Amino acid sequence: MTAIKGILTAIPVLALAAAAAWGDEMGKQDYMQGCAGCHGESGLGQGPVADLLNVPVPDLTHLSAANGGEFPMLKVIHIIDGRTGMRAHGGPMPIWGAVFKAEAEGASGLYGGDEAVTRGRILSIAYYLESIQQ
Numbered sequence: 001m002t003a004i005k006g007i008l009t010a011i012p013v014l015a016l017a018a019a020a021a022w023g024d025e026m027g028k029q030d031y032m033q034g035c036a037g038c039h040g041e042s043g044l045g046q047g048p049v050a051d052l053l054n055v056p057v058p059d060l061t062h063l064s065a066a067n068g069g070e071f072p073m074l075k076v077i078h079i080i081d082g083r084t085g086m087r088a089h090g091g092p093m094p095i096w097g098a099v100f101k102a103e104a105e106g107a108s109g110l111y112g113g114d115e116a117v118t119r120g121r122i123l124s125i126a127y128y129l130e131s132i133q134q
């Protein structure tokens with residue numbers, strides 16, 4: 001009985017761990033394609049495009065450190081999404097929520113269409129960023 005209970009509790013935990021690992025990998029790909037140009041491959045803010053901007057590009061490896069040691073997941077999700085008004089400064093960062101949504105147009109599936117794909121990609125990038133915190 002306890003063994004079964006153990007297995008039953010282990011399944012969701014494993015599924016979560018797998019989802020997070022998958023998120024990291026997907027997010028890493030999107031990061032390298034869409035973010036590294038400005039924020040740098042290592043996230044330190046020294047991508048090749050950074051020199052062309054007239055605003056400093058922030059280091060993304062110290063978001064937790066700047067937030068009392070806790071990764072500011074929700075804030076990061078909103079900043080990447082860009083559609084929620086959280087990014088008050090309206091800086092040079094593309095509105096990724098809109099970009100991903102346009103790319104996902106026509107998507108359909110069990111968990112919803114383009115909006116679900118969009119949020120999944122944003123979440124994956126946020127997981128990836130969480131994984132590179134120093």
Ligand code: HEC
Pocket residue numbers: 030031034035036037038039049053055056057058059060076079080087089090091092093094096125
């Ligand atoms: C065109 C250059 C550019 C690209 C591409 C870009 N960013 Fe940014 N990012 C910036 C700049 C400049 C800032 C600071 C000013 C601002 O927020 O607009 C910033 C700010 C941020 C912040 C807030 C950091 C803080 O300290 O509060 C996060 C998080 C972030 N970017 C993540 C991303 C992610 C993830 C991607 C890719 C999906 C991305 N950025 C793509 C230029 C860029």
